[in-house]
Amino acid sequence: MQSKKNPRSILKSCSQTCKQEIYRAALRYRKAGLSLIPIATNQSKAPAFDLLPLINADGSKQNERKSWKVFQKRKPHRSEINHWYSLDKDIYGIAIVAGKVSGNLEILDLDNSDIIEPFCLEVESRAPGLLDKLPKVETPRPGLHCYYRCEKIEGNQKLAKIIPSDSANAQTIIETRGEGGYCLAPPSPATCHPSLKCYQYYGDKDLSMIPQITITERKHLLEAARVFDECSKISPQKTRPTLSKKKQYDLTRPGDDFNFRGKWAEILEPHGWMYAGTGTDHTDRWTRPGKDQGFCSASTNYMESDLLYVFSSNAEPFEINTAYSKFHAYTLLNCAGDFSEAASELKFRGYGKNRYDLKSKRSWRKDLRK
Template sequence: MNERPSLHVGDSAIRPTQYSTACEYLAGGMSVIPLRCDGSKSPRVAWNDYRQRFPSDDELQSWFSRPAGIGIVCGIQSGGLEVLDFDERADITFSSWCERIPTELIDRLPVVRTGGLGYHVLYRCSVIGGNTKIAMTAEGGVLVESRGEGGYIVAAQSQDGVHSSGRHYVQLRGVALPLVPIITPEERKLLWRAAAAMDERVDPMAEYVRQRRSQLRPKAESDTTTPWGDFDARADWSDILEPAGWTTSRGIAWTRPGKQFGTSAKVAIASDGTEVLVVYSSTAGPLAAEGTGHRTWGKFAAYAALHHGGDRSAAAKAVLALGYGRASR
């Protein structure tokens, strides 16, 4: 990621006081709360009250007359504030996510480097949710989650010691906080869809359906008289993708060549019962999605694109030689 110069003032001698910084966030329409400086990031007050009202100046002066970090309350009280939190494998995940977002949109959004070396992306929208784990690793680690109604985050320029690492929360790019732009529900959907595309969890029901359809497919009257039809019915995605440099852990979520982690595509079941590959990445070579959408490939079409430059005639001859199509039996 090409990080812009930090907006954080690193010299503690000239850094604004926590009181004045909290006042700036409050003036920006955000409800603030004090946080403990013991590395726990936990509130020093019963903070749910501040989901319905802003703190008074007396409260702010009382809170920040002694060391305390600044927490920003997300949700309706803060003008529809929602935050995407990139946690595990943050650099790789955030970079991959940015590839899927239009430049003009990502350039508007404040991005904060967290004390745990993750990223917070802030925006306001008329549509917000709660705290949601959007993308996780296959092992259960959190790649991307949201902070919305019922959540809070540590503010940039918050007091030292709020995070257990002792590192500051530093704004890297986007409009300068406390200004947080308003985006449309459609733009929010783009942000969430790009995050969800990196989810590595296997849906148990989807996997069950895939296995059952695979078991039942030979009984169906599908067109297996042609090499390409038989290839679509019987070929394995691993034999198509792995020789081209794609990787997977369980055969459902796939990572494009050149990446170590993240979901670039997923195997799904089409309406006719065949397996297809839904590609989300716009940098996935011959299979790349267009723009911020996705692209769906059948097995034979993907094989032709990856291994025969899109020449279906050459691909048909190759799969015929491999034993696909009734004419070859």
């Protein structure tokens, strides 16, 4: 990603926001094919409802209410923009409405500064140069909005969640604003946001320069975002053991014995995987070969399952969003998927003997006493 340097000259830094600049930006956004709405300056990020038109869903006068949803279907008229941002009125912010009305606009919203750089690197590994094409806005949290148009878009989606160490509730860190959504944009006043901070451009592209990307490029963006999801991994009902490992496995079989006694580090590290620490859900994290250490490509022991779960699409021979036992992972990495060969190798290494046969142990002790 390009470094944050001079914002576009057409839009001053949000710290220098004035009515004239907001009005000028609103006109330019509309000319660029974007629908927009006015935002209240009460730190709520909510629409300025007092400026919006009345609608009534059922045609009755008593159910009339002011709503921004009309601008999900059409762009505001020039006269409406003049009314919202005229110099004799209070100051208001700007939000861009996503969806078909804005030329199939979708906005990727990264709400955690810690994942911005890893996300950008993940996208770059999948689609080099893609992020450089997109206008980007630094948000007050701080976070990042990435704007693009695509033939295929959807409604708002939550792509990645984490569970903070100080909370039991999941927190969304990456989502989209698609059909039915909106995002605040520069040069909205700082008083539009609870933090009293501004939205500012990141890089050298503004919202009059939103490109059309391909369906494949959009897929790369969404898949890169899902890499950072810590919550939608494996269904606990399918993976959480209800019995002890000793009772689950037939330890006379090399594969089962390896599942019981093997170590994930011994399986993954010889093939270039790197341990990336422990996640907030107490799973062990792993970085696939070819990625910088610390970036998460898979986890082990989610919900005490003792399984490897891969959430990178570039982790061959593993498939994305798939769980693997130790024996399965060993077979793919060392024996090209041949389970018979893997069982033979592990038997040669001492797995699958009757080490846990208590009757045999008692007989052995009896022989010693003789």
